[in-house]
Amino acid sequence: MTELHDLWLTETVRLREEHAGPLEDQEANRLARAAGGDLSSRIRHRARWLAERDGLSQALHHWLQGARLALIIMAVLAIISGAGLGFAALGDGRTPVNVFWALGSLLALNLILLIGWALGLIFAGEQGAALGRLWLWLSEKLARDAKAAQLAPALLLLLQRHKLNRWALGALVNGLWLLAMLSALVIVLMLMATRRYGFVWETTILGGETFVVMTQALGALPALLGLSGPTEEMIRASGDAALNIESARQAWAAWLVGVTLVYGVLPRLCLALLCLWRWRRGRATLRLDLNLPGYAQLRERLMPSSERLGISDAAPAQLHQIESDVGALQSDGALLVAIELDDRPWPPKLLGTVKNAGVLDSRESRHKLLEQLSRFPPARLAIACDPRRSPDRGSLALIAELARSAGATRIWLLQAPPGQALDAERLGDWHNALQQLQLPFADCAPLNWLETGHD
Known part of the structure; x- marks a missing residue:
């Protein structure tokens, strides 16, 4: 069990006791006291024992399985959606491709949501809530364990307390969009490799000079990666009809791939890596908040001068099976x-x-x-x-x-x-x-x- 899972189960037990009342924990407290350590270690030892006894550990295992399956489903949907963007951008090759319409099909939604994510991160500290809620909901449904319903709220509270939810959800959101953009880019490359496309730009209210400036400005960064775009003469000529020369088609294709790569794939890749780095760094600093009422009340029971035995919860439907915690080498007499x-x-x-x-x-x-x-x-x-x-x-x-x-x-x-x-x-x-x-x-x-x- 990882450090995060340990803290997660401890928070789940705290929430459960907060809503349903104290659990029968005399033996758990005794074993936690015998294990020694500081208050945090004893609280976690107690929670592990209670979670194992009451089936929360198994529910966590089921929830993690459901979470992985939910993530796979969402990743597949992202790949399919990205492929759809690629097909929509280029079409079937029977008509010339409007380069800016194709670029809008590939990047517009991605950039709008990327800007929204960044603004949410800066001003609200919460982002990707819709995808995050969808993932949590799918994880719970796929877990098929009634006790797993207590795990998602506990995880959210634990992460929000340390402001890690923004980075966890950020890694999820940017990772899914990265898959979608990579899928779109792969489809675009496959279509360009197997079909002959002509490229044009069309406008009613804008002048040709505007398109020349826009095309050259967008192609500046891709050109640094070796993906040079069309020349000024090619851009101006493409406003009348698709140029039927191979060099022009290749130049426009390189420009479209370069712009998609630089403004679609790379930002999502960088942000996904940033969020993943902040998540891993923050996860190493996760600690229990011992000032919470649920934990503060355990101080006297786990590090007391005197203790009381008793039974405080309802009788279980079936007695717990006994498995000795003592090994043969530990016991004597x-x-x-x-x-x-x-x-x-x-x-x-x-x-x-x-x-x-x-x-x-x-x-x-x-x-x-x-x-x-x-x-x-x-x-x-x-x-x-x-x-x-x-x-x-x-x-x-x-x-x-x-x-x-x-x-x-x-x-x-x-x-x-x-x-x-x-x-x-x-x-x-x-x-x-x-x-x-x-x-x-x-x-x-x-x-x-x-x-x-x-x-």
Whole structure:
């Protein structure tokens, strides 16, 4: 994941919490604190974990795929549009080509929009909004992921805060116009190579001297590139009829190609490179704005003197599957812990190498153990639960968080005390919940497994 994607996901999580309320983030906060670093690093670590858990990382992957496909579609449309300009400028060769009409067909729209883009950049700081909105809309539609709808606003806010949107959209707009002008130029060259064109200029209200001056002025820069245009005699003679001499046709063709190249292709190429350079330079300076309310509120939770555990969002439709975050080389030893035991004697007699973590019956005890496991994860963890209690979401979330902090985990469903019986329906709820978590469970003490690693 790139630095931009990391910041993008962090901004997306902030917007999501701003509109929908705080997420359940106790484990994310704990892991961010354990990762260390400054506040910005911890906020990004927390956001990455939440994005992975809630599917935003996958949605970002889908959005990027849609964005690439949308860009390909727009590039193809730009190439087709440019080809259309080239065909419209020269026609089928049956009639002489009016050079200034052809030049207007090739360059007029491009130059008008180029001037509009430059004015927008100077005075408003926003440009290419229509093409940019079209690209974002296409990207979202092609992503086909409901969660991807949150990504585009987050990206825009992130870029606007650092004034990078103008350069990102500028690279997009000028890049597409560059493709269109290159396509038009290629079509013009192909037509000139395969058909014989005569060139004329026509006017009703302007004098011939005006066209001579205009033609020579426009051809001055292309002439520096070796694309010399028609002589003054050729220009004046072309006002009456198309000159039927090869040198005149070649001179007008070179002039038309040179003017299109210098005033159509090169400005867009230079501007696209400029915007791309400013975009890459600005992207390297992207940072989180820690003064935003959404980030400022995380300071106490991620760099606190004390923390609180709790659940603040609605229950998920399905429990998250557990994948241990601990590698075999990181973990060591065996640990037995119990959750909320009322009147049971504890602990059982343990073998020498198995450590007892006690009974987790308060927020403080849970927090203390989770912090210890984040630093010293056990290779094997057994969690004892009283199946007389209902498997509420808080207990299951704690079990899942403990399991992610150990190399391997087993659940010990304690048997009922003498003279009491377990409720079959409640026991079945425990079985179903633990099966969803994909955790092995049994009603006998896994002490041998804790000691040796096998039954």
